[in-house]
Amino acid sequence: MSADTHLHWTQQDGSPASALWRSEAAVPAPQRVLLVDDTTPADKAYKLACEGTGLLWTGDFQNARHLLQALTRRLDKTAAPKRGAANKRDEPPHAGLAFHQHRQRLAHRARILGMLLIPFNADHTIPLRRAPDVQQACLEGYGPGTEAYVTSLRELLGLIGAHEWRKKGVAIDALKGKGSGRIHAHYGVFSPVRGEYVDLVQQAPLPAGIKDAVDVGTGSGVLAAVLASRGIARITATDQDARALACAQENLHRLKLDKQVNVIEADLFPPGQAPLIVCNPPWLPARPSSPIEYAVYDPDSRMLRGFLAGLKAHLTPGGEGWLIMSDLAEHLGLRGPDELQGWIRDAGLQVLGRLDARPRHPKVQDANDPLHRARAAEITSLWRLAAA
Structure with missing residues (x-):
């Protein structure tokens, strides 16, 4: 404020x-x-x-x-x-x-x-x-x-x-059977209205025998909830924002998943290592014009680069990091076409695989949107990363 x-x-x-x-x-x-x-x-x-x-x-x-x-x-x-x-x-x-x-x-x-x-x-x-x-x-x-x-x-x-x-919530297909199956975003917390990135986390193959995971920058808690619904016994969800922490805790309690997920305040990673670390950072490397826009804009890709730079040290041997990103920034000319993969290599990481999805939100079909060309070409990806 x-x-x-x-x-x-x-x-x-x-x-x-x-x-x-x-x-x-x-x-x-x-x-x-x-x-x-x-x-x-x-x-x-x-x-x-x-x-x-x-x-x-x-x-x-x-x-x-x-x-x-x-x-x-x-x-x-x-x-x-x-x-x-x-x-x-x-x-x-x-x-x-x-x-x-x-x-x-x-x-x-x-x-x-x-x-x-x-x-x-x-x-x-x-x-x-x-x-x-x-x-x-x-x-x-x-x-x-x-x-x-x-x-x-x-x-x-x-x-x-x-x-x-917040009262209505957003229905999440991957959470059907878990309470209301809805995520209720608080004011100032990004709402998971773009379901394709949630679906990618639901579809990606889990590392064999996984029991622990970390959700970096949990926001509403939706990805931590999806991981918990997939049977991961212990999940640590982190965020720096007080509203996000309260929102995630409330959603996980409502979904009856709060015993599996521990929500803590942290800048990116919690202490220690984990076999799976998931992060869905803000997708556009631009300066927010208000505090609320920090869920969308990541100045100089600070969170993205911080996650990549620290991932290797926080993965257990053989562990995976899942980075969920849109390539909208590339289509808008805000990030070079090979820049992301360069940061991945520089962090001592390799790409094990990638799952892609096309966006389904209404603006993709809106030819009058000034960013229509970029939105129509956009792809959301889940990058499966590991130590090189």
């Missing part, structure tokens, strides 16, 4: 006011804040937001949602291609350039839409007309409140969405 800073504004009677500023994306508090309500024209609100002015909502909550939709429409209109630009669009930019342009557009969009602000009481209630009950969603995302605060409506909607996903 953002540092313990406060947002300042002037009340309608001219008196000064302030509240704690919350931002999971670590966005600085707006320096200028104006009070807005149901009478504020959308065009005026859009102009102010583009100028970097925070719009603290004081009217009906549902009308704030309508205003956010109106701001979104104006953003979409400005982002639409101009007439006569069709020929330019027929010549797509280099994949890496397309990726960076796409992220810049998303950051610009987030900055403007994030200017519409909502006040909260210390107990996570919203002091606005027709405000929904969001206490549980905010408690899951922020923890217990200590004082009144302000956050963006856009972030609040993210908290609500994460809360609903």
